[in-house]
Amino acid sequence: MATLTSSLFLLLSSSFLLTFFVNAYSTTNNTTQLLSNYIHKTPKNNKPHLNTIDSCRRAQTKWAANPHALADCSIGFGKDSIGGKHGKLYIVTDPSDDAVNPRKGTLRYGAIQREPLWIMFKRDMVIRLENELIVNSYKSIDGRGARVVISNGPCITIQGVSNVIIHGIRIHDCKPGKAGLVRSSPDHVGHRQGSDGDGISIFSSSNIWVDHCFFARCADGLIDIIHASTAITISNNYFTQHDKVMLLGHNDQYTADKIMRVTIAFNRFASGLTERMPRVRFGYAHVVNNRYDEWKMYAIGGSSNPTILSEGNYYIAPNDDNAKQITKREAKQSWKNWKWRSTKDVFENGAYFVPSGYGSCAPNYSYTQSFNAVRANLVPAITLNAGPLSCVVGRAC
Missing domain, CATH: 1.10.8 (Helicase, Ruva Protein; domain 3)
Structure with a gap:
């Protein structure tokens, strides 16, 4: 009994x-x-x-006491992005900005330091940058526990550096930077030509992870990854209300971008987007378990023979009969041998993917970089929390 x-x-x-x-x-x-x-x-x-990154993050119930542990949760090509994991905690207390002589307590002061830092925010704040924010190596900009907005001015530049994590920040309405002096380290001020107005520009950099951020309405791209940047993961972000969303590769002559390896996972490409989710040149993009809520022109495009694996994505085509195709290739010669593959994707409302090429298209991750894609029908569930999270101290986030 x-x-x-x-x-x-x-x-x-x-x-x-x-x-x-x-x-x-x-x-x-x-x-x-x-x-x-x-x-x-x-x-x-x-x-x-389900969502590999979020499962790792939610297991860290004492995230406020040990925020650095977030660095262990990345996947894909950006897995080794440690950011400021081995550095001190730096708290932003002042939302003001000075591009040449930043005050201690501001975001720019922390971002330009040479030593590793894990940067967090004392309270909710809206930051309007005076000029582009140049982020130094081994930095984490972590918005958990506060509502942090960077908008209505130039935004973030990651150039010639490595190991940067940007998490939980709202980035929108970014403007072009003006030509002038901008400090990039405590002992260096240089003359800048003026940024393009990207949300985040990743230029000649490696080991970068952008996670759980919000992007909308920037003057140029929301995220640009160019000039032989590689080892990058873009995950759990919410993109909306923009034309040219994400560019991977500088131009059709810049062959150094062949080294580029980017993982784009668990993102929500929401309403009001037109194209480039992403657009790829030369390099490799693993586009996996993302949700696409329509597009005005196309979702995934490219030129100069990139390799693209679309795996387990959830595509909802627009009602426009002329925009059902997910893919767009820009080529002066035949693209039939380019390796563009779709596997385990779900296609709704007439969406369709045009494949090409022969042979393996696998990402060839290392053991630590690898992860299992979930079934595409589950993508609406695992992308529900895309974008910044509402984290409360004392509770799992």
Whole structure:
């Protein structure tokens, strides 16, 4: 009798937990049923596992006491982006900005330091930069615990550096920078030509991770990755209301971009976007488990023979019959041998992907970089938290 009672208790408990899990993540398009059938068991804890990054992050219940642990959660080509993991905590207390002589307590003062720093914010703030913010190596800009907005001025430049993490920041309405002096380190002020008005410009840099940010309405691109930048992950971001979203590769003559390796995962490409999600030249892009809520021209494009693997994405085409195609190639000669593949994607409202090329298109991640893509039908659920998170001290975030 005791054994029967115990078995019944375990059965009821399991049923309750599964129901709780399904209700917490359920969305439209039959995702509830899919989630009830999908449990990925990890060797350690046998818990449901969907968004690899968020599963790691949510396990860090004392995130405010040890924010540096976030650096362990990246995946893909940007996995080794440690940011300021081995540095001190720097708290931004002052939203003002001076491009040449930044005051201690401002974002720019922390971003230009030579030593590793984990940068966080004392309170909610809106930062209007005087000129482009040049971020030095081994920096994390972490917006957890505050509502941090960078807008209505020049925005972020990551140039000639490595190991930068940008997490949980709202970036919108970025303007071109003006020609003039800008400080890039405590002991160097240089004359800048003026930035283009990108949300984040990644130029000749490596080991970069941009996660859980919001992007909209910038003068140029939302994110540009150019001039032989590589080892980059763009994940869990929310993109909206913009034309040319994300450029990978400088131009059709800049062959040094062949080294570029970028992972684009778990992002929400939301309403009001036109093209370049992303647009790729020469290098390699693994576009995996993203949600596309329509586009005005195309979603994924490129030129100069890039390699693109579209895996487990959820594509919803616009109602325009002339814009159902996901892909766009710009080529003076035949593109038939370019390796562009779609695997395990879901296509809604007439969306379709035109593949090309032969042979393997796998990302060839190292053991530490690799992760499992989830079924595309689950993407609406795992991208629900794309964009900055509402993190409260003392609670899992």
